Amino acid sequence: MKIDARGKQCPLPVIETKDALKLAAPGEVIEVTVDNEIAAQNLRKLAEQKSLSYKSEKIGDREFLVKISASDSPISEATEEDAPNLCCLGQGTVIAISSETMGTGDDTLGKLLMKGFLFAISKQENPPASILLYNGGAKLSCEGSESLEDLKSLEARDVTIFTCGTCLNYYGLSEKLAVGSVSNMYDIVETLTKASLVVRP
Secondary structure (H helix, E strand, O other): OEEEOOOOOOOHHHHHHHHHHHHOOOOOEEEEEEOOHHHHHHHHHHHHHOOOOEEEEEOOOOOEEEEEEOOOOOOOOOOOOOHHHHHOOOOOEEEEEOOOOOOOOOHHHHHHHHHHHHHHHHOOOOOOOEEEEOHHHHHHHEOOOOOHHHHHHHHHOOOEEEEEHHHHHHOOOOOOEOOOEEEOHHHHHHHHHHOOEEEOO
């Protein structure tokens, strides 16, 4: 199976490769073409995490070909003892987002990173229990946000999405909320204090 991931932003090459590996026959080789060394390194890490054999080679000035062999062993089925743990992996996790950008430095890059972060979260097998959006993060759940589809996908999987009402009012976005529900500081604090893990990108 061949995947052309040139020009695709992180984490798309990794996610497309993971999806291909799920569909691949045992021993089948997935060939992924990417246009930067970082993407090739990320695919190498994916193969190492899954204990799969791989080969990476530079085939052009900015092109790399990564070959990953699908596992020869079928994925084992979960036992009854494993089931509770598997079901609860994301149950107590809360993601708190206070800005429409991820990290500090360049805002354009920060917005790109946040978009990639939410896309990656939407593809996790065990999504978080809740996502809290406040201050600048409130803009992510409103009309015009490039992350709307990812947030809607998460909501469809029973992820609770709360957006700070005070923040919506401050930014003049009260009528623009497009996913999730309006929340208040009491609910935000309660959600954070009850969480087993809080992730702040």
